[in-house]
Amino acid sequence: MKDSGRSAARMGSQVLQLMQNTGHAMFMLLEAIYFTRYVFSKRSRGETLVQLYITGIKSLAVITVVAMFTGMILALQTGLELRRYGQEVYIGSAVAVSMIREMGPFMTGLIIAASVGSAIAAQIGTMTVSEEIAALEVMSINPNRFLVMPRLVALVVMMPILTVYTNILGIFGGGVVGATQLGVSMQAYMDNATQFATNKDLYVGLLKAAIFGAVIATVACHQGFMTTEGAVGVGKATRRSVIISFLVILVLGYMITRMFYI
Amino acid sequence: MIRFENVTKKLGGKTVLNDISFEVGEGETFVIVGLSGAGKSVTLKHMIRLMVPNSGNVVIDGETINGLSRAALREVRTKFGVLFQSSALLQWMSVIDNIALPLREHTRMGEEEILQKVDEKLRMLNLGDAGDKFPADLSGGMQKRVGLARAIIMNPKIVLYDEPTSGLDPVTSRRIDDLIVGMRKELGITSVVVTHDLHSALAIGSRIMMLHKGHIVENATPEEFIRSKDETVQSFLEAQYITKKGKWEKVGHE
Numbered sequence A: 001m002k003d004s005g006r007s008a009a010r011m012g013s014q015v016l017q018l019m020q021n022t023g024h025a026m027f028m029l030l031e032a033i034y035f036t037r038y039v040f041s042k043r044s045r046g047e048t049l050v051q052l053y054i055t056g057i058k059s060l061a062v063i064t065v066v067a068m069f070t071g072m073i074l075a076l077q078t079g080l081e082l083r084r085y086g087q088e089v090y091i092g093s094a095v096a097v098s099m100i101r102e103m104g105p106f107m108t109g110l111i112i113a114a115s116v117g118s119a120i121a122a123q124i125g126t127m128t129v130s131e132e133i134a135a136l137e138v139m140s141i142n143p144n145r146f147l148v149m150p151r152l153v154a155l156v157v158m159m160p161i162l163t164v165y166t167n168i169l170g171i172f173g174g175g176v177v178g179a180t181q182l183g184v185s186m187q188a189y190m191d192n193a194t195q196f197a198t199n200k201d202l203y204v205g206l207l208k209a210a211i212f213g214a215v216i217a218t219v220a221c222h223q224g225f226m227t228t229e230g231a232v233g234v235g236k237a238t239r240r241s242v243i244i245s246f247l248v249i250l251v252l253g254y255m256i257t258r259m260f261y262i
Numbered sequence B: 001m002i003r004f005e006n007v008t009k010k011l012g013g014k015t016v017l018n019d020i021s022f023e024v025g026e027g028e029t030f031v032i033v034g035l036s037g038a039g040k041s042v043t044l045k046h047m048i049r050l051m052v053p054n055s056g057n058v059v060i061d062g063e064t065i066n067g068l069s070r071a072a073l074r075e076v077r078t079k080f081g082v083l084f085q086s087s088a089l090l091q092w093m094s095v096i097d098n099i100a101l102p103l104r105e106h107t108r109m110g111e112e113e114i115l116q117k118v119d120e121k122l123r124m125l126n127l128g129d130a131g132d133k134f135p136a137d138l139s140g141g142m143q144k145r146v147g148l149a150r151a152i153i154m155n156p157k158i159v160l161y162d163e164p165t166s167g168l169d170p171v172t173s174r175r176i177d178d179l180i181v182g183m184r185k186e187l188g189i190t191s192v193v194v195t196h197d198l199h200s201a202l203a204i205g206s207r208i209m210m211l212h213k214g215h216i217v218e219n220a221t222p223e224e225f226i227r228s229k230d231e232t233v234q235s236f237l238e239a240q241y242i243t244k245k246g247k248w249e250k251v252g253h254e
């Protein structure tokens, strides 16, 4: 009895903690959005360019491989199934639609969360435990403008661009599998793909990508700021930022699809 | 100038500051000593509202800063320059960019003027050729001096030093002590210095305050401090080979 009371209290305080953290993160995000009006100012544009570069370039190699294989797997999976009905040619639309709508933003989001997001959490976490954030505050330099805003802008801008890249490579990868394994010519594959994928699919996919970018930036920066207990804490913050980003991307991805297609 | 009124601060279930009151006057070189974990850094952090007391007030220039709005807090903070215990330099910026940061953020100075100001500080702190290096490539002592240059680049009225000389060689330590003294003499700057080095505390301090287990066990002039009856103070003095009749050179407040 006493025990269950205590664990209920603990759970209560954990829920409270979670809500408080979410509140902090939201406040940080809103303030960073407000500060985007300074993105072209002399003080901020340098850092924004650096972040754009880091976000765009850092994971290109991984994204290339993952995108190709995602398309290839999709083509192979659906192709084998469709072949039973003699409809192999439809892998074009199957791959294109699921890449553009779901897999493109999703895969890109996971990779960027694991690479760029974790690096942001580690960097800001290190800054927090070595008093650099405190130093910024004392100098009246708002960390949400100085650090969060450029990262937010970089991720929101680069995620859709990288997603388009992922989509193109994925669709191409699917086409290669179609041509070599399923006897669907590249021409027929592309015709089928462009016939069924709609502009709406593209817009929804890109919207998702941009939102995922904001999620990754918010979670990573927030976890960085919350870091305590030195180098160990930085490791924890990095890991938490990746896990939380993954979860939020999954849930939001589902909800956005639901919102636009049901 | 800085006044603590019955400040109590609990951190992680522990009372780090227990009902502390003291005052730092204008032009003072106020030294805070105490064992590791005594709450010295926590005390400094309260002065610039990086921490807020659980109860009690921190008053800066007659203004209670506990509940200040952001804009007012900003105003208060411009009075301060802070040298953090860990130097707190931004790792991805060169020494020059680190020192120039407050100027670039808060003034409309042209690049030429900024670089000239930075250069002035670099020479003052004997960092002549370190300008293009990055913090990670500097020794601990050099990082401290860069941190100090950044702290004073906006000409603050009050400078807080958290262990400015720990880990430095005696000659460099002495130079930093001289600098603290010089800034008071030439610019009238008020200093609060946290240090473990009692010799330096006695030499430069106008007052020395010792913290122990959340309490102030002594707050006195250097002359009174070494004659303190308090046991913790005495053992602290003895640990650094300073006796009641000990002699030392005074450079700050003769």
Ligand SMILES: Nc1ncnc2c1ncn2[C@@H]1O[C@H](COP(=O)(O)OP(=O)(O)OP(=O)(O)O)[C@@H](O)[C@H]1O
Pocket (backbone or CB within 6 Å): B011, B012, B016, B034, B035, B036, B037, B038, B039, B040, B041, B042, B043, B085
């Ligand atoms: N953010 C914090 N959260 C929890 N506890 C803290 C925090 N900051 C400081 N403390 C605790 O407060 C106490 C005093 O810390 P403080 O950093 O002021 O010590 P100090 O006197 O500066 O010691 P040192 O000479 O080692 O720097 C320590 O026990 C420390 O563990």
Ligand SMILES: [Mg+2]
Pocket (backbone or CB within 6 Å): B040, B041, B042, B085, B162
């Ligand atoms: Mg300390």
